[in-house]
Amino acid sequence: MKFCRFCGTKEIQFxxxxxxxxxxxAQIFNFPKPNRKTKIQENKIKNLESFLxxxxxxxxxxxxxxxxxxxLKSSLFPYYDPMIDKSKQLLVENGLGFDLVQDTDFSFENSVGDFEPRTGFYLGSxxxxxxxxxxxHSLTNGNQNLLWEKKKISIFRFLFRNSLWAKLPGIGFVSSCPSNLGAGRRDSLLLGLDPEVxxxxxxxxxxxxxxxxEFAPSTDHRMRNIGKDRVLVVKISWKNALAVQKRQFYKILGLLGSY
Incomplete structure (x- = not known):
């Protein structure tokens, strides 16, 4: 049976x-590799455009x-050690300590049911x-302030600093979940759909x-009232999207230029 000589994880555990x-x-165990097709076929894009x-x-x-x-680079992953203190220290050293939040603090909606911008770091889950x-959506097309744009740049520089993070040649950043290998990134949208469509x-x-x-009714919202309408809230997500795919898909939905 395979096992990792570095951390001791056995294949049955994985x-x-x-x-x-x-x-x-990530170099020892077998797992489904992400799809690397670089372009969505034109007919599929046109079908989606026409429907929208x-x-x-x-x-x-x-x-x-x-x-x-x-x-973290050269560290056991949270399956064995969440490294909470070291992660906190790293955020503080990079001027991001104030962005640390608890899971209960992070929500899509405010107290009256309106969507508000939220950003923050979680540790050790x-x-x-x-x-x-x-x-x-009201803030996704260039309506964000200059202060947030500068902060976003500093956050991205922190997250893509190779010297800090677990990374392998030919794979990219290594997350605990195999499906997140590469950029370690998932983008998602929330859409409100009238039931008939x-x-x-x-x-x-x-x-x-x-x-x-990936798409499914959002577990956070399912059905909700928006204005006078009762709609199904649907979550569409995409892991490690290549740039050309994101441009194709998000342009249709009016999100070109978002992150």
Missing amino acids: RKSGKFGCVHC KTNTNSIQLLSFRTRITRN EDHIRWEVITP VSEFFSILQTLSEFGI
């Missing part, structure tokens, strides 16, 4: 938990979310550090699943 114990596990144009009044873009995960930002919309999205697009 199969059961689905999590790496250290950066070297025809049903403009039945679809509302609510918010955009980005999540980036990182594990699945990965040593996880950064998330949720942006309402849900079935057709889902059937179109199924044709894009080979590119890593």
Whole structure:
């Protein structure tokens, strides 16, 4: 039976938990590799564009979310050691200590049910550090202030500093979950759909699943009232999207230029 000589994780442990114990596990255990197709076929894009144009009044873009995960370089992963103190120290040293939040502090909505921007770092759950930002649709097209833009640049520089994080040649950043290998990034959208268009919309999205697009009714919202309408809130997410794929997909939804 295979096992990792660096952290001691056995193959049976990996199969059961689905999590790496250290950066070297990614070179030892077998796991499904991410799809690397670089372009969505034109006919599939046109089908989605046509549907969205025809049903403009039945679809509302609510918010955009980005999540980036990182594990510390030369350290055991949270499966064995969450490294909370070391991660906190790293955030403080890089001027990001004030962005540390608790899970209960991070929400899509405020007390009256409106979407508000949220950003912050989590520590030691699945990965040593996880950064998330949720942006309402009203702020995704250049309406964010200059202070936030500067802060975002400093956060991205921190998250992509190779000297800090677990990383392997030919793979990229190594997260605890194999499906996050590469950029360690997941983007997602929340859409409000009128019930009569849900079935057709889902059937179109199924044709894009080979590119890593996942979709389902949002467990956070399911059905909710938006204005006078009762809509199904749907979450569409995409892990480690290549730039050309993101440009194709998000341009259709009016998000070109978002992160």
